[in-house]
Amino acid sequence: MTSPVSVVIPCAPKAEYLGETLRSVAAQTHDAWEVVLVLDGDCEQNRAAAAELGDRITVELTPKPRSGPAVGRNIGMAAARHDLIAFLDADDLCAPERLAVQAALLDERPDLGLVGAWSTKIDPSGEQVGVAHSVTGEDKVARTMLVFNCLTTSTIMTRKVLAEKLGGFDPRCVRLEDYDLWLRILAEAPGDVLPQELLGYRVHPEQYSRGGLLGPQTALIRKSKLKLGKRIGVGPVGVAARHLAWLGVQVANRRW
Template identity: 75%
Template sequence: MSVVIPCAPKAEFLAETLRSVAEQTHQDWEVVLVLDGECEQNRAAARTLPDDRVQVHLTPAPRSGPAVGRNIGLEAAKHDLVAFLDADDLCLPDRLAHQVAVLEQRPGLGMVGSWARKIDPSGQVVGEMHSAIGPEVARTMLLFNCLITSTVVVRKELAAEAGGFDPRCVRLEDYDLWLRVMARADGDVLPEELVGYRVHPDQYSRGALMGPQTKLLRRSKQALAKRIGVSGLGVAARHAAWLGVQVAHRRW
């Protein structure tokens, strides 16, 4: 398993994030750390892992964004299965083991996420993040993104075939790729909290921007809808509802 971690400079929680990977019960893993700007603090955190377990890459320019970083990690990954993890989140000990087992048991499954628990800066649990599971995942994805990126494991070949993360889809690049992957293969969510999702003031998490990227997203939704037998009218209605939510929560 390759664990891809895109990382901004001076990532406060990176050492803790890397430790959560090192403590996995599934020990056949590597970390692909992609630095979005040079930072000795982040490199020092990477050196806490054995050299043969970690790759460190730099984006072409600082502040290239998570789509560029994740694409670099996806391409560099040595394993057929790729897990994504943000630099402030945590893997619970059985995360990789449970997701590897499911993907091995279900060869038609292209990607799998999981539920998560919200944690504060000190690591204390402050909430939960539960979503649709089973066949409802695909239909829910036509309405909103029910997959938490830090919980996702995808088959590398399938993600590459789908085109990877599109940097044009600012703040929507993960949603867009999951739609394109699920237009080619099944996706599921495990009803287990396998990741600690960090909630803190510096977190990069805002409502999606409006603009050309929403058209790209609609195109990806249409491809998934065709695969699961949802009409074009149904896609349009769901997309309009999603846009309404984005407008309501936009920070001007």
């Protein structure tokens, strides 16, 4: 029997697409799931959407509104009842087989720390506008992560015990909290990406991932990269060169 999964969804007030997102979880072929919805500011609109899932969903609140997704995801993990944690943003859509496929792989491979997947890009109306196909294979994923974040958060499934042992998401890594945690997980255990489109990744002007990235958090990212480099045999000089290349791209794209 495939392990049950806790789906953790951080959510800002008046999330326009939350109902669709929750219905994509309800349509999963894998029936052993729960949703932990973390409201980053209470909102009747979001609570009404959550009510559609009945007792399959738990609603939590951040300590104060607009605490950010790192805080929300950590609260969600703490409240999760199951060891397998699937992350999902409140504007993205799971393919029906997502939880079944990823949970089966993590059950089969207890050495894996996380698994991601490919995704399709969808516009606000849900129409496909592109695809997001990252590298696959444990070594390629790890080495690519030293250069840039090739993992889409809403495709990630990981193990609660591992993520919490590492301290979860670091709120100091603003807009990079996911990149930082994936690096730290991959420094402890291998991870892979399934070459299957298991997510509809919504692209719209208001999404949180848009905006500046450069700041004090880049030093924390570099520290996490050094840990991963040590596990896969890339020395400090090699890590530094890759990190500088990543910084150069951020500057070129004016992401500060």
